[in-house]
Amino acid sequence: MRWILKPKPETSQVQRLASELGVDARVAYLLVQRGILTYEQARLFFRPEWSDLHDPFLMKDMDLAVSRIEKAVRNKEKILIYGDYDVDGTTSVALVYNYFKEWYPEVTTYIPDRYLEGYGISFQGIDYASDNDISLVIALDCGIKALDKVRYAAEKGIDFIICDHHTPGESIPDAVAVLDPKRSDCSYPYKELCGCGIGFKLIQAVQEQLEPEDMDLGSFLDLVAVAIAADIVPMTGENRVLMTLGMRILNSNPRPGIKALTEQSKKSEIGVSDVVFIVAPRINAAGRMHHGNYAVSLLTECSIQRAREYAAEIEAFNQERKGLDRQITEEALAQITDLGEEERYTSVVYKDSWHKGVIGIVASRLTETFYRPTLVFTKSNGKLAASARSVKGFDVYQALSACADTIEQFGGHKYAAGLTLKEDQYEKFKAQFEQVVAASIDPQLLTPEIAIDAPIKLKTISPKFLRIIKQFGPFGPGNMTPLFMAENLRDVGFAKQVGEGGKHLRLSVSQEGSLPIGAIGFNLGDKLPMVTGNQSFSAVFSVEENVWNGKSSIQLKIRDIR
Template identity: 50%
Template sequence: MIREKADPKTVESLSKEINVNLTLANILVNRRVDTFQKAKDYFRPDLDKLHDPMLMKDMDKAVARMGRAIKNEEKILVYGDYDVDGTTSVAMMYGYISQFYPHVDFYIPDRYKEGYGISEKGVRYAAENNFKLIISLDCGIKAISKVVLAKELGVDFIICDHHTPGEALPPAVAILDPKRSDCSYPYKELSGCGVGFKLIQAFASLMGDEAGKVMEFLDLLAISIAADIVPITGENRILTFYGIERINNNPRPGIKALILRSKIEKEIEISDIVFKIGPRINASGRLEHAKASVELLISKDLEDALTRAELVDTVNAARKNFDENITKEALSMIQSMEEVQQMKTTVLFKEDWHKGVIGIVASRCIERYYRPTIILTESNNKATGSARSVFDFDIYEAISECSDLLEQFGGHKYAAGLTLSVDNVPAFQAKFEEVVSARIHDIHMKPVLEIDDEILLDQINYKFYNILKQMAPFGPGNPEPVFTVRQVYADNVRILKDKHLRFNVVQDGQETKPICIAFGLADKITYPDEIIYKMLMRKMRFDLAFEIRENTFRNNSTLQLYVKDIKFD
């Protein structure tokens, strides 16, 4: 689907003001970059444009309580979730405080023994070990009973969260969450680590610390933003831009070790974090304990970090094996039940599936059956699950409609977690299907590839690409531009590693014949009994959707097209 053209007058005006062609100006205007000043802010992110952290509701209370704890030499416990956002948050907050204060430690709940978020075990651990203040990160906004218990045990809470609050808030000393209805903070899409970063910013300002010390943690923050799939717009875009710059120029030992284990030999991009670095950080919390990931991220010695990264890598390899086997089993379950194939949702339950990979399995199922999906397994005598959604459908709201059957739930528009009685699973499956069927539309049930513009092959050159490159970092809210060329054919078609395709694309009347790389399409069927490779070999005409990337081999750089889709006549 090609995006609608932006207002022609606005596009032409911006094109002249910033000296780019109409194609690029159209892309910018569609991203709401429609004036010279907005273009300047977009292409030249500036840390001075970050919002004042004191604008966040309860920030004054949080800073005051943190300061009092340090003045009175109280023990502080940094508490975070076991995913990438949580572990980077903990590494950041613990790393910052431990620079100048010795009475601080961190705690990550065990996914299998304690579950998501603030646990009773964690609260009691704090009280028994004489911690007087817990700073929770990426969790806590719905932990009312746990915060009440902490208060009874003499432990205060500062909650740093970015999830949607419930009707009531926990009785914490301070609750930092830009999604609070009474919070006027200008930017609402921070990651959990981002909210923690604003607390560090505010506290450092109060203490008169140099800003540079705070900015040292932008590498961890960029990883949290990328891995948690929050919008890379506004403040997040500035934070990610400088965080990735730090990763590429001066990474901390733990991140350097992850880059080496991932065998990334180029400048890090968002996609490298999402597909290579993030999963490795996530792996320990999925299969074992996320404490290993925090210890890696706070390591101060490269040799130590490399040893820890090797262990994390081993766990990640095991995670991939679980992921593949459970995905096959889940897809087989759907294929064996015709009534399930006709539904608007997928909700599967099997008591022995590995809890650590069910979110990944849900995403894999959506690749085959494109609809809201929940994968459930049994843990601590409860059914616990991960939910994933499809384009523009709010799965969190749909799950909320089923709250009478649930014991706990939380999340976002596109991803959520939930816990319920095993006995309630059949009733939940039926009600969730009913709720989604009433809300979802046909447009939600088909994968959508949004194309920015149609171009000609001769438009693809380094002048064009160098401006595209400056639009990074890409992600939700600022997707990498996708283009289409019409009525082209393939030449020099080759199969790589038995599953990828490499070919030159040719367009009548155009001299440029760039190389295309089509990952995983070597044996894909477009029409009944027609394999893409054979259709390309016959020089059949097609429309091509692609992203433009630079490939460097033996110090020789060329522009290549990464194929997103092929549509034959």
């Protein structure tokens, strides 16, 4: 890894903020690094409140969306809540459906089949709406590029309200309302909401204008928190407010479906990492392995007993997913090795039998291994479909745009995208994508970077310091866990490899005679020779709480050693 020490903030700003907040200069240092310069900004960071949410009517077309819903309710029209099959899509559908069903019975849900219909709004979904006399579709986490589908729906007398957070194309669909802060003509103050976040802004606006019942909208924020964590959107601004409030619901009164998923963790308090590694993969497994409807059923279930039954089914899907994930990753790695492609700028692999539901995970695994833009292809409905993943600092969406002449369809974000192409275009695309990336990527980006907030002395790490660092959460893009660097460390004689195959490194470190602190380095087992024999070494780490047998202690989570 490349160790990059973040620029030092101005001393005068640090001193001023430390004085204003009455905190340690090290804490003020970290806050100023995050762009927090005033008491009010610090208040919003540490104590976000409901009143810090933006007015939903600041979003372009929100007034049109609410007016159309009001008309549908008045005329007793049937409304279809339509969403994608991933975590963001299924939580969005569950949120909007759960809200409406409290006071409006003419509402139902639709999740497209990943394999028969593919991503986003489908012609089959519109036919379903038409066959069931549905005249209004609210599309969540998809639709911003569905110009032809919205046109087709209009021909059948079906209106669309689109709630999306993906980057629009050159034209916007001709829907009744298109809610997307990334629209160039939308002046909404925060641009980084996930699909479920935009669904929440919609129900916030409906509640404000129609006042159907005295409902606590805060009770829906457990779903929003799951979507924010799973979709890896920035943990800044309004997302941070929604996430903080949502985590409170997750830990106090989550809906039965989420409770059923988190019960197995046996933790007294659920954190963001539990959402990312326990809740999200299981919700995703439903759409990956079978159908996203399983996830919606789980998230809309009112009975805890029935929710546990759904959760058990979904857990079986997740175990199936894990097995396929391992197998396909091994096959993909072997393909790269057999073709002698370890030194390329990209990884592009294909096998027609790979399961479409896990190619995104495999792309992430390959990116971790070779650290370069990666695409994993499989065959689906007579075409090749791929998931793309990128490395920090490189926009894979733009790279795909440069290969548009070989691609049938693509969409996504800077670091993750999906695409389809004809089989006879595969080799041409593979060569073109390699050429585009080779010509445009900064070679430095092909070595993973670790951004260090500040150097630190071990003797200054105290329980009070840990308590304050924990309050910097929830952590995520734009507000990552603070990382520190310490030099002249020594293991006090307990270093050993732990875990399956000795993958991880456990040690106890001291610095210049300080009291030793326990440390764990995940996937750093091969670094054991660097820390034994009283050798001096440097490390990058976060400071966290370790709870074992009911006892709490400070632990360093080591990211790299040299």
